[in-house]
Amino acid sequence: MPEKKQSSLETFFGSQSSEIKGDRPDKKEQPTTKSQEEVKEVESKMISKEEEIEEEELEEEEEEEDILEDKAPIELCPDNSPPCCLLHSLYDGSTGRAFLMLLNEHDNRLYGWYDQTNHQPYCLSDLSVEELQRISPVKNYKNIVDYQIVKKQNLLIDKEISMTKILVTDPLAVGGRSDSLRNRLPEAWEARIRYHKNYLYDRNLVPGMYYQIQEGKFIPVKQELAVSVKKEIESIFKDESEEVKKLIPQYLPRFLARMPHIRRAAMDIEVFTENMNRIADPKKAKEEVISVAIVGNDGLKKILVLKRENVPLGKRAGELPRDAEIVFFDNEANLLRETFRIMNDYPLIITFNGDNFDLPYLSQRAYNLRIKKEENPIIVRSRYCKLKHSLHFDAYRFFNQAAIRVYAFGGKYNEVSLDAISSALLDVGKVELENDIGDLSLHRLVWYNYWDSKITLELTTFNNDITIRLIILLMRLTRMPFEDINRQAVSSWIRNWLFAEHRQRGYLIPNSEEIIQSRGESSTKAIIKGKKYKGGLVVEPQPGIHFDVTVLDFASLYPSIIKTWNLSYETMNCSHESCKNQVMVPETDHWVCTKRKGLMSILIGFIRDMRVFWFKPKAKDQSVDQNTREAYDVIQAALKVVINASYGVFGAPHFPFYCPPLAEATAAIGRQAIRKTIERCKQMGIEVIYGDTDSVFLKHPTEQQIEKLIDWSQKELKIDLDVEKNYRYLALSERKKNYLGVYPSGKVDVKGLLGKKRNTPPFIKEVFNEIVKILSSVKKEEDFEVAREQIKGLVKDSYSKLKNKEYPLEALAFQVQLNKQLDQYVKTTPQHVKAARQLLVEKGDKKVAGDFIYFVKTVDSDGVRAIELADVSRIDTDKYIAQMESTLAQVLEPIGVSFDRIMGVRSLDDFFA
């Protein structure tokens, strides 16, 4: 690419002098009322923001290199070792080498291994060595070690090119400092990949897999697979291309290799507080650590408690297991020392929010108590904490990941607290606190502390270690080191996966701007303002009650489209003259390459097929033994997480393979698929009463019709259409994404209705749920008569209770999440923000982004009061009646009941009755 070179050189020299950083736009002066000023004053007193903001800006720059802090903090592997599971990788600055962490299951310990291959950090340039020598900032850069010529396949132009690999002394010489090589070159490639990841890719190492040291050499342990399994899977992929078939031996061992058993302990600390609503600040760690509970999956149950003056001992809790050991300390520093000693003994420490609270608190507290640095194993980073001798897993972070919550655990918990997650997944709750932590007797404190720690451990052990198995599988699939799975969101898993696949195949990892420049932006207009492209199609619902409804949906629609349409960032609007305007994406100006198989298409298609054709059916197959079935279910869940996120990331500007044409083509083809299906249904005389993105709701279709339709889809669209569910009846209003369906079993599906939303007051939810219960028993048209009467009674009761102010504040509270910091709400002041500001001004309680605000509607000037400050007598009953009406009308309207009429609002009917 000769023109490219020149222009990149030109831009380089041209831009030398113009290193201007964008000035911050002036803050707009907003007229403020007195109360707003008051709020701001309090806010500024509460925190000094300067440092925080600076940190955030630094973080946004790029991901931190994971650096080994102390030289070899764990024992090194001997020259001959048993097979060990590769868990983590880092970079050791002191030796300038990659450092691997392996788990030896024989002694349950972590062992370290330094790279012995003399692998070095590098980046790529499109300039020849001679050309590079002419650029003085490069020529004079003392950290360059060597140049190598390498061949790379450039997918964007579909050509093999020659590049110069510039080897340097250390990762920061590539990028991260102002004088780094990245800033000295006109353009650098693969220069933003963390070194320890580069190391994994180049050596083709897979975290989560087994390796051993033989005579000082680091070698993979071969995974034997059952011949029958291999055969069966090969037959599934028999019609696929060679490129897809090649993936089988690569990925199958990663899915099927056994799972390591990881010895681990969960830890939870309690800090003295006078006020339940105040959380201690880990940056200052002013208060005493009064208790630490450590619970291991090896049976350890230890609670370290600080003896405090004037605090009663109390009685040992009866529920506390007999083998739980309570150790009392007179001295807090010694308590911490013992905590550290126990932690160091485990290869893995589990916390719940330890990144942001327990670990930074312990560390700062240790510092305050003058515990020596060497004795403290905690390393506090801006976004997370790590341990010198162990790995750290923050369960809060993991379960908080949207992809994990939705796909792996099916949205069973929709609030991420220890309480909510454990009650949803473990079927147990948290111990209710009857007092502030500071007021508990020591034994009460022990019990409370122990319980949280035990629950935290169980979040990783329940269901036969499903959490750990999921993580290991995600590591093996996406090549992420253990701790990175938690620290980073799903987009970086996919980024990592794709980086590794590029490197392994000798493909150049393109720079993001190149993709945008060569593949272009989106060409459709989104329906919602501010979005980048048009998304899924939602069919106008046919209002009314429909009996016998069958729902068909496309099996993982978007991944299927990516596969069958050969979509990939390089196949969109490809560079081949002859491909232009051949295979066009409907509704767009984009064409798809006809010469080359798209990499995304191959990878996503393969994973999708593995899941749909192998792991998912086998997980349900009763002829397969239970253990295997369970294992397969975990695998299919892990694959689902990665597959489903793979479409969205291409529409995310920060994703390194950001490619709007790819994202919008996928959605556009999806719209076409559902449109064609509806058209086909019409031709066949089937009534389509609703549909959303990938589904069609059909009114009493026959078995033959369904079968015919599925066949047609397979032939015509090449996408699998499946029967997803059948409703005894379905209630539709004129609103989209809003319906209530009753299965033959009586189970009820409620979608989108206000009665289900978490910001609806509990008392209305309760009435709503009662109504739903009544509706679930309706079998025929005639049954509605009885149901209607029952429902009317229910609503009337609730109405009079409300009028008589019989509901307590809790039942009336709206629960709304604060999604931004309080001072970020500048355009409008929503009600929950008003309530949060009341709390700040009147009680000094500072709510932060992520907190839930509970408020009630009142007749006060704000129209709303935070529940903590409210009084039942001031409740605005009319507002609640309106709320009841809008919520309940969504179910009442379709079954022909009028809310107004129940309430006795005079209608003509009532008048003459």
Added chain:
DNA sequence: AACTGTGGCGCCCACT
């Protein structure tokens, strides 16, 4: 000054 209509903010959810 009090009312009415309306765009858009903010939240939550449905689907991928």
Added chain:
DNA sequence: AGTGGGCGCCACAGTT
């Protein structure tokens, strides 16, 4: 990680 959609309310403009 993406878009589509419902709802309540706020802020503001225009009218009486």
